[in-house]
Amino acid sequence: MRAPSKLLITPVLTRSWTGRRPWTLPSYLGHDGYTALAAARSMPPGEVIALVRAAGLRGRGGAGFPTAAKWGALPRDGVSRYLVVNANEAEPGACKDVPLLLANPHEVVEGALIAAHAIGARHVVVYLRGEVLPALRRLQHAVAEAARGGYLGTVSLVVHAGAGAYVCGEETALLQSLEGRRPQPSLRSPGERAAVLYGRPAVINNVETIARVPSIVRNGPAWFRSMGTEDSPGCTLFSLSGHLARPGQYEAPFGVTARELFSLAGGIRRGHRLKFWSPGGASAPVLTAGHLDVPLDHAGVAAAGSALGAAAVQVFDETTCVVRAVLRWAEFYAAESCGKCTPCRQGTGWLVRVLRDLERGAADASALGTLLTVSETITSASFCAFGAGSTGALTSSLTHFRDEYLAHVRLRGCPFDPAHSTRFAAAGAMR
Template sequence: MTDMLTPVLSANWGDERAWKLTNYERTGGYSALRTALEQAPADIAGQVKASNLRGRGGAGFPAGVKWSFLPKDNPNPVYLVVNCDESEPGTCKDIPLVMASPHTLLEGIIISSYAVGCHHAFVYIRGEVLHVIRRMQQAVREAYSAGYLGKGILGTDFDLEVTVHAGAGAYICGEETALLDSLEGRRGQPRLKPPFPAVAGLYASPTVINNVETIATVPSIVSKGVDWFTSMGPESSRGFTLYSLSGHVANPGQFEAPMGITLRQLLDLAGGIRHGHELKFWTPGGSSLGVLTAEHLDVPLDYDGPAKAGAGLGTKALQCFDETTSAVRACARYVEFYKHESCGKCTPCREGSWWLVQILARLEAGKGEEGDVEKLLDLADNIAGRSFCALADGTATIVKSMIHHFRSEFEAGLHTPAWELFPYEKTTAWYRPGVAAESGATA
């Protein structure tokens, strides 16, 4: 089964001190940059566009197409901003990538900057992961010393500065325009669009914003070719990607595989659902894009498969929950997160998420009122599509998706607490039946 994996970005994660420049160069690091600098910038941009590399940050928009939106006659400088504000529940791919091999990302930044005409790039990293920020800063210092950054890179006339910026510690800063506001020193809140960042982004200048994994993939396309990249994955979702598998799984972790692999195949690689249990529901792309159930085990994990099944691929955060999990409680915890992380700028999101939490708390406690389930759906409908960014949409989506698949559990909340139907201690990943009784503990 292991031949289904395609380690490219993660190929050197197990190497000794893989984050050091010398070790990265020893495995061919920065050879793609040398290849790129021998070509015209437009040719590199054309390769990325021809590869149909779709953004790995959740939206799935083709990177090459996004780059082409940059205006040709704008007198302002062009900026590249790399989004490493990884905060979506269950998503854990960009931070391990930067921690294990920051030069993979840095090489992608240099090549991408060369392709779009950028001379100052920024890496926006989630503020809580200080160790990752320091790892990236060290890699940038090494790159400057080796001549990969600064003036006249590798003897060419291409100059590039890279700034590593610690984020503001908010989920909303993962939204690209809120990220720009935070990067400029303001409170992170989504901007009204248009204008779009490609026209008026950072410092009101043309800006390309891409996810870490997207930019880190560029060197492999340059070095191995478009045909190699497009040989993997279905036509609408080419290439390979990192899947984050977590929850009630025997061996959770990162799995780098071609687009279109299924959860059944990934679970086979991960040893399946924890012993003695079975899959109940799972998130294909993080909670903001809804859940699927065990009947969707063979849905291709590309940009079309989950969408056809009523969810979305998103960040490929595959959180798996077994039969011990209360759908009401899981929904409540997700919505509490989104309520807490709402920036408060838009009334439907700010107020709607608060009311959703109140109703879900009643249902979880078995104190629901007649009509609460319909009220949840009505609130979700009035939140979705009525805010500047997708946070409100994600909040509404998880509510509607959970009720769609597990309505009977929500209706049971009118009279029975969720913890009676699904004792919460049994949902913990380390729970084993009988252990509590043997130790004399009580549930």
């Protein structure tokens, strides 16, 4: 694995965020906006795909799938096809797509038009959460500006407001929603390489993935690979939230460590110390202070037993009750289960009930075994990956903080409540 760049801040998508009205077309043109689109349209589509493949661009939505592989999977048969840009950002801790759309929507529009050229699509749909009205309006305004400027060409670009279901972040559920059906995951037919929308082939890419394309076309694959690691070239938006002095969006190369990122954010809030953190949002297994020097790329985080996901880094200090934090995440997953499969529909509810019993002191030590058994069932038998994601924080926290779970049993309540905190600290269970 190649060492990360010494440069910790890499302003590519964020280069204009502090400028005057960066979301407008004149501002974007002042930063070489739409020059990459002109260059890409002068190339054959296969050459654009080869450029992205050489850069090693991976999806920024969570799975990290190679972007060029998705684009190249479409049949070259002249059939009309769709590009779908997934902006259904909904997981707790994930907050990079909306700031990107607010500050730099034209980069997304230009990237989508380049991708449409590469795959031969004449129809582009950006699927955005309807609750995020400012981002929706700003993106619609950017599309209108691009249309007036003549940049859309023959491409139809539609901004679609979704109704807010978390499961619509899953590709097949998103497509079901676009087709007017109940958003639930579905299986692809055997041998079907591409997604299908309205009976036509489709490619689905995350917002940030698409926004990375113009800079690759402008600067070349070698420039892109000069940042990041061999496993995960380039840079990404890290969303830092929680108990940090300066939480926010930090654009940094893959391979940067949590220690370096937290330092950029001013470190843990004054007078406190790190207890645990999640590198990839609520669905990622939690890590501890012993993992601060893990390189934050897909391979490095996986080797540490977690997942980078969409780089939604959540940070918690010693004042946080692990059981309470995991309970809040479990409540989210129980509420957002689409209900299609029994393990997820019923299992997430069971996790919430057991965790609530632990929190209020109504459970015994057997509850820990119940949590692990139910989690294993959800992980092994759920229809889509969202079910498995609902158990990551729970099972990992039981590994790292089992004593704290047992303290809830022993003290008949949360050890962080005033009635129990002194005894918990005296027992040496506080980590």
